[in-house]
Amino acid sequence: MSVQPQRAARPTLEDVAERAGVSRATASRVLNSSPRVSPEAHEAVTAAVLELGYTPNHAARSLVTRRTDAVAVVFSEPEPKIFDDPHFGQLIRAAARALSSADVQMVLMLVHSPDDQARAERFLAGGHVDGALLFAPHKGDQLPSIARKLPLPVVYAGRPWGPLRGLHLVDNDNIGGSVLATEHLMSLGRKRIVSVTGTVDEFSSIDRVEGWRTAVGADEAMTELMTESGNFNRDGGKLAMAALLKRVPDLDAVFVASDLMAAGALDALREAGRRVPEDVAVVGFDDHPLIAPHTEPPLTTIKQDANEQVAHMVAHLLRLLRDEPVRARREVLPTILVRRQST
């Protein structure tokens, strides 16, 4: 019936333009820092923005630019680990930091079930984000092959399964790290170096066996004898170590493919009455802050820097989004040895 004045609505670009005494087009130019704007107009618009507390309507902008200024961060983990991997928290933290300082929204997706996967596919295909960071290390995970069909820039963490052609990825030097670990043990004069390995469905694990194998120069039979999988968990590490002790009674060193498993391995060694590092030297992998410094004895381990990896992934993706050239599709980050008392 009666015409209401309607205030308190968020100011639009139109309001800003009016207040600044310019057209909407010019105001828009200022907001997008176009060069073709006079200093006066620039100042007037900037002032109006401040006075009105104007914030651009993201949806409207997105509608016409066809950009979203959002990036998906996808963790695909077929069987959700019951005990949360704290590495995960580090990765998320790093991603949040790197993306938000680039003023890009981070949309987090955790994919476990086929349901989740379908949802993720719909979401990524739906144009809700400009690009994605994909953490999908496990063999048989469909998500990488789904993702590579999408018209969407994707940067992978580590090597996914399947063909690598055309993929952009940032990996840690797992092979180099495990060579480092094993050579460290050899330099200590250790002769019988066994290894507790992770799960065979992740390249990070496969690479760590490979590093050990080349360093000690093991053939297939010897590898079979001197390695045992600990499934990347603590109890698994303990069981694997116990099995190795039985199979290779004269072992004097062990390279364990994760700190968590190494903690379990230390338990097994203690129960078997072997002293660490006197009888058996132990090297882990990860340099997990919650574990490595606190085992008994504190753990010598290989540090891989989650922050660094994610920062590289984000930088890589941002370059792709801006159509800037990338140096290489695949980056491999160095790993270093952190020495503590277990060697």
Next chain:
Amino acid sequence: MSVQPQRAARPTLEDVAERAGVSRATASRVLNSSPRVSPEAHEAVTAAVLELGYTPNHAARSLVTRRTDAVAVVFSEPEPKIFDDPHFGQLIRAAARALSSADVQMVLMLVHSPDDQARAERFLAGGHVDGALLFAPHKGDQLPSIARKLPLPVVYAGRPWGPLRGLHLVDNDNIGGSVLATEHLMSLGRKRIVSVTGTVDEFSSIDRVEGWRTAVGADEAMTELMTESGNFNRDGGKLAMAALLKRVPDLDAVFVASDLMAAGALDALREAGRRVPEDVAVVGFDDHPLIAPHTEPPLTTIKQDANEQVAHMVAHLLRLLRDEPVRARREVLPTILVRRQST
């Protein structure tokens, strides 16, 4: 010059409507499951959507509905912890699960610096999300007072500092849990029960002291004597326990306000030659899966369910977003005792 056919663009609702032989309005009704649609139209539109692989343009929809179908999850932590708290990972996981199953995008924000805070404020005020979950336990954190001025539904994790009037929050029963812990120790016949507390700038910590205090019936002087802060980290827990052993040599039990500190406390007790649980019984708090079962001896502790808390927060927020009534502004979730070998 010449007119290009222009294909391969994403289909619009117009395309769907045309294919289904209905108007755009009807197609829209089907997509938004309006009741006023004939079965025939419904079927035709559904088929067309499938055939064309249509996905609604989120920006366009958001522009008119003024909803974003996104929710911010904000963690505010004035001093970013160097050692990642794994509790954090659990919370994020739970939030991701709960939100994605409601088909709401989760935008994660980690706030450390004043810079981050300003960004967060701009973001939340900018209408980029429909609501927020806010984790800001620390005293002096500005974010809660900023957030409560925003015209945006916010659900808090735990009690933030400042006035609670009008706030929506989901808290764990820290007081109840610590009463439980302390009474458990008393029921074991322990007479001199001390407590290692957290930091005084978090209510969760304050409440846990309060629970201990009421259960043992301590006055101020006794509280001063028999409690010591461990700053919620492992080394702090060890130092605090050592201090308490010196101050109260005849102590026979300790309630430690976090599992991580409890691990440190166990170290201190071991070094002091006190047996656990024979000489000193120990109860922790959190039931941290990476810590509690693996201490020496395994830790009796109070379980607070992160999944449950976040699920309640999400449900609460969704109700607010849908303008549905909420039962209570404030929910307090129960905590339970998990008994292991340290008592």
Next chain:
DNA sequence: AGACCCTGTGGGAGCGCTCCCGTGGACGGG
């Protein structure tokens, strides 16, 4: 039989923004 409602549908406006294109004025060179 006329007046009524109720249900399914389509036309069209408009959300707030960007960007194309046209215009007017300042400026420099022939």
Next chain:
DNA sequence: CCCGTCCACGGGAGCGCTCCCACAGGGTCT
């Protein structure tokens, strides 16, 4: 002095969607 060039700026279309409103058609009630 006039014409061409260039730069700052405004008008207006249109991105893809929702929702208001009008309307046709069939049923129900007086």
